[in-house]
Amino acid sequence: MRIYLRVTMHHLLLSVYIFTFLVGVPANILAFCSFCHKVRTRAAPIDVLLLNLTISDLIFLAFLPFKMKEASDDMKWLLPFPLCPSTGFIFYVTIYNSTLLLTAVGVERYLGVAYPLRYALCRRPRYAVVASVLFWAVTSLNLSIVYIMPYAQWGNMEAEPPSTCYLNFTESELNILLKVRLELFLVLFCVPFVICCFCYVNFILILSRLSNISRRKRLRAIGLAVSTLVVFAVCFGPYNVSHVVGFARQESGDWRNVALLSSTLNACLDPVIFYFSSAAVRSMLKRCLRNVVAKMHILGCG
Template sequence: MLQLLLSVYIFTFLMGVPANVLAFWTFCQKVRTRAAPIDVLLLNLTISDLIFLAFLPFKMKEASDNMAWVLPFPLCPFSGFVFYVTIYNSTLMLTAVGVERYLGVAYPLRYALCRRPRYAVVACVVIWAVTSINLSVVYIMPYAQWGHAQPPPTCYMEFTEAELRILLPLRLELFLVLFCIPFLICCFCYVNFILVLSRLPNISRRRRLRAIGLALGTLVVFAVCFGPYNASHVVGFVHFESQEWRNVALLSSTLNACLDPFIFYFSSAAVRSMMKRCFKNVAAKMHILKCG
């Protein structure tokens, strides 16, 4: 299992960093020139993924040390807090993107009157605040375990019965508030998004199919990436224990940092244009090297 964890972490890091850096640069340019709410939301999703990837090496080190925590212990609560906050940021950011798309298609004229980038900025600030408050237990619990004795040998993995009485209901709340509700909102928005698009006569078939594919793909990514880990919260609450397979279930959420750039590619013409330029430049340099 440890080899699987380490392999997925390394793969996610190597694939996710360049793709998200490229998306970050593109959205920064777009926001500076002509910002739209969708660009602000996708920029914040990219930032969240990059922060997640920046802290992924701590998980790599943990897996390579047989899940023992050998780094300075204060890094345990801080890295864990940032790691899980960015995961749940993705669920809420993807939900906000779905709402923005639905409103833009279902109520184009009415939404155009109040379509301001600053509202997207406010939504992003609220999302960061909500996830940080809800995930504060990840930061507090390791310090409670540390106390005045020696630091525990693992990081946020082994809990007493008293700690589980606090932790398991909070995890259930994460499942309901930060996964179930956002997923239901996404389903409502994208299903209606598809229905509205299918009835619009002035959209080309190619554009309609791309938008529908993006909507369905986003829902699949949401369910597959975040479903297994959040399901472990429910199972743990029912059985009153922290499930051993939580780290394996977390792998699908980890891979989300690689899948988000695909959503960026189909969501933004600016990202598609930037990627095409990058591929052309790489192909041109390879051709020069081959000819030389």
Template sequence: MLCIKLLLTVYIVTFLMGVPANILAFCTFCRKVRRRATPIDVLLLNLTISDLILLAFLPFKMKEASDNMAWMMPYPLCPLTGFVFYVTIYNSTLILTAVSVERYLGVAFPLRYSVWRRPRYAVLASVVFWLVTCLNLTIVYIMPYSQWNKGREGYANNGSASNSSAPPPSTCYLNFTEDELSILLPVRLELFLVLFCIPFFICCFCYVNFILILSRLPNISRRRRLRAIGLALGTLVVFAVCFGPYNASHVVGFVHKDSQDWRNVALLSSTFNACLDPFIFYFSSAAVRSMLKCCCRNVMAKLHILKCGSAPQQRPPRLKNT
């Protein structure tokens, strides 16, 4: 029961915080890409889109958690929700990796990289990331339908006249047979190696060298250098903390030949990443900082107008006739 409350709480907080923050970032990057696109703007825009798609399907996960992890909604939503949910999470890891590469190349090879620095390459990379994650996670979409078909076959073998009336599974992508685990566990291990370990090692290499190069540059102010170093370290910490626990469950499950019960709790940090990405946007993009300051000024101005309008107006004192 405590686990269900934790899931529901994190889902609600992520939704309430992530939706307005990512909508603000989306509007900012769309405006900037239309005016003068840069590769990092294209990548951050795709990261924002990925987070917004995850947040759009998060209410289905809330409903699942409120029903004590039973799937009470139309069953076709089960494979679709799981597929989109996991694709957006792993797509975020690849985009964050591309951002680290872009920053490293811009500092390590500024002249050579400026010749090849084109937004269309970032668009191509984003398309490739979506294709790679979708192809690697097709099993998340196929497995629930496979379980339903097996249930129909068993229902027909028990003497039912038509297997079309067989009820769908009561849970969504939670309970698996040994035959299903023999297929699923190696795929999860492959996801851990290809979509987490390799991107994480690339991020570490890029940001460590990024920090070393910045620390040796004399023509950068101390404040700007510290902000860039803090952003690099913060991104690495977010990467490890948000995506590490859930991917570690793949390894533990592969070793124990079972799907671990704490996988849903480990997934919470990956879900909460949709709230943390806007902080990366804030420190990465001056446009996002400017837009946020503009929104804050507008809100404060409206609050000031409402406060002044609600204040009682004092009548001027009457002058006595002399």
């Protein structure tokens, strides 16, 4: 029964990875082209933040095939071992970088409606660039253990590299790792989530009191707020809660990989936020759909 569950889990991991890759790559490439064009022509802080979120998702998707290979090999690492720490590091850094960037998008939206005049005076794209660089630095420093520990395990073995990648830990390694994971839960999930909730709840309340905004724009803005909070809670909640459960049980079980699946799907759901957040993405999507319909019509007539 236990072997059957392990096989089923690996098939589930592989299926979700493949789905995320197939859906996320074209959606994020579309968003990337839209934001690049927007930043080149008339950049706004929100465009810089969303461009960085897209880049983060694309980097995540670029390394996802290595995780597919791992899942297809029954969670054994059969690739060159130096790819193990690199893949793990990029995989987790981009996940947590997304939480910070989504929070920054929420803060930007809230300030724009709560203090429109004052915020307009200091609304500069370069501040969003600085914030994005800081987010990458903070997540990289906090997740450095993901890069260091596989090499430490390899050094302790003195010869052959470990057969798995960042899965099996000694008691001393686990003692350090569980504390780091608890810190990640508190600093890189709880704090951003509380800030995000505060910003979007007040964002919706302020919009509901404004009479000079059309119903369509109000619904689109509310859709942005709701979709962002849903993505935050559904995608990042289960995996981060697993840090707390693991710390309480003093273990790092295989079940955590299943909790990680919702974070993997974030690369598919971010384009929903892009659609609500950016007119450039909506325009690009409509243009692509028109081109597809036109080509299908030509093929049909032919």
